[in-house]
Structure formats: C-alpha cells, structure tokens
Amino acid sequence: MAEAHERVLIEAAQAGDLDAFEVLVRRHQGRVYRLALRMLASASDAEDVAQETFVQAWRSIGRFRGSSSLGTWLYRIATNRCLDILAAHRPTETLDAELGGRDADPVTTLAQRERLRSVVAGLHALSGEQRAALVLREFEGLRYDRIAEVLGITVPAVKGRIHRARLALLATLGEHR
Structure with a gap:
C-alpha cells in the first residue's frame, strides 16, 4: 500500500x-x-x-x-x-553533540565520548568507499544487494569493502584503547 x-x-x-x-x-x-x-x-x-x-x-x-x-x-x-x-x-566537526545534554554521571559520559571519538577516528581512517559501504550496512541496515545498487558495484565488491572496513576499524579501535 x-x-x-x-x-x-x-x-x-x-x-x-x-x-x-x-x-x-x-x-x-x-x-x-x-x-x-x-x-x-x-x-x-x-x-x-x-x-x-x-x-x-x-x-x-x-x-x-x-x-x-x-x-x-x-x-x-x-x-x-x-x-x-x-x-x-x-x-572538522565530530559527533560529540549526540552525547550532549544527557543526564548521566560524568565518568559514564566521559567513557561514551572516548568511545565515540575512537569510532569517529576509525571511520575517518577508512577510505570513502569503505566508509560508505560500512555506514550503509551497519548504521542504515541496508542489505548487501541494496548497498550494491546504491554504490553501483557488485555484491561481492560490497562484501569485500565491508570486510576490509571492519578490519581497519577494529585495528584503529585497538590503537585507541
């Protein structure tokens, strides 16, 4: 409908x-x-x-x-x-604004901000193509075939980009611990 x-x-x-x-x-x-x-x-x-x-x-x-x-x-x-x-x-801007205004204790807020900074740094370390594929999959919840349509590439290429993006993001997050 x-x-x-x-x-x-x-x-x-x-x-x-x-x-x-x-x-x-x-x-x-x-x-x-x-x-x-x-x-x-x-x-x-x-x-x-x-x-x-x-x-x-x-x-x-x-x-x-x-x-x-x-x-x-x-x-x-x-x-x-x-x-x-x-x-x-x-x-140049970060996603810190997403955490602003919450009524949480300062230690929790600080930990959340640090995690967010690490994720943002990890995303920025990715190539634009890897970031696009990862964001469409993990944040927007698109299926591989829809991501392939959006990016104009094949499904195996999407899977490869997402795999490489996840590995790079994990490596970056490990460096920020």
Missing part, C-alpha cells in the same frame, strides 16, 4: 507537482540526513548534502524509472555527494 502511494507521488512529481515531491522529501529526509551525518561526521555538511540531494532529485525526477526504490536512488545521490566531499576535505 505504501509503495503504491509512493509510486503515485513519484508520478505526480514527475508531472511537476511540487507538493507531491515535498511529501516524498518529508518521507526520506531523515534517512538521507542520517546517512550523510554518519559518513561526514559534520552536521552542517550533512544538512548541505541532504538539501543538495533533494535539489538534484527534483531536477532529475523525470529520469527516475523505478528500477530501484526511491530511497535507494536518493541514497545513491547522497552517497556520491558525500564521497565527493570526503575526497575534497576531511570533516
């Missing part, structure tokens, strides 16, 4: 209905933003990527044929933009 309704919205957007496209944006903006945030570790860069993703999607919606889901198509646009940013520079 939801897929059929989304198809109707896509067709309306392809016919130029901005209101229908806005409904699609509201449905997918949270996931696109979270993907970008996890890949870039920068809230401002993630907001920019999310906005750019939907601008590009609006411009290209007429070419969307539905061979993959709209979510997969949007993830691909966002992932490609994130990879462009990662190739151009390293993000």
Whole structure:
C-alpha cells in the first residue's frame, strides 16, 4: 500500500507537482540526513548534502524509472555527494553533540565520548568507499544487494569493502584503547 502511494507521488512529481515531491522529501529526509551525518561526521555538511540531494532529485525526477526504490536512488545521490566531499576535505566537526545534554554521571559520559571519538577516528581512517559501504550496512541496515545498487558495484565488491572496513576499524579501535 505504501509503495503504491509512493509510486503515485513519484508520478505526480514527475508531472511537476511540487507538493507531491515535498511529501516524498518529508518521507526520506531523515534517512538521507542520517546517512550523510554518519559518513561526514559534520552536521552542517550533512544538512548541505541532504538539501543538495533533494535539489538534484527534483531536477532529475523525470529520469527516475523505478528500477530501484526511491530511497535507494536518493541514497545513491547522497552517497556520491558525500564521497565527493570526503575526497575534497576531511570533516572538522565530530559527533560529540549526540552525547550532549544527557543526564548521566560524568565518568559514564566521559567513557561514551572516548568511545565515540575512537569510532569517529576509525571511520575517518577508512577510505570513502569503505566508509560508505560500512555506514550503509551497519548504521542504515541496508542489505548487501541494496548497498550494491546504491554504490553501483557488485555484491561481492560490497562484501569485500565491508570486510576490509571492519578490519581497519577494529585495528584503529585497538590503537585507541
């Protein structure tokens, strides 16, 4: 039912209905933003990527044929933009904001911050391609076949990237202990 309704919205957007496209944006903006945030570790860069993703999607919606889901198509646009940013520079902000404002004892908060810093450092040590595959699998919960669609590679290549990313992340986390 939801897929059929989304198809109707896509067709309306392809016919130029901005209101229908806005409904699609509201449905997918949270996931696109979270993907970008996890890949870039920068809230401002993630907001920019999310906005750019939907601008590009609006411009290209007429070419969307539905061979993959709209979510997969949007993830691909966002992932490609994130990879462009990662190739151009390293993000400067961290995910420390996720821990702010919690009512936990200072020792627990400090330990959480240190773990988060270690994970962020480990993610930054990965290549953009490895980071994209790992984030899509571990944080977004995508299946290997969907990751392959998003990244435009084969399923065995996805598995290889994720395996190498996990090994590199474990090595980095071991160094930060």
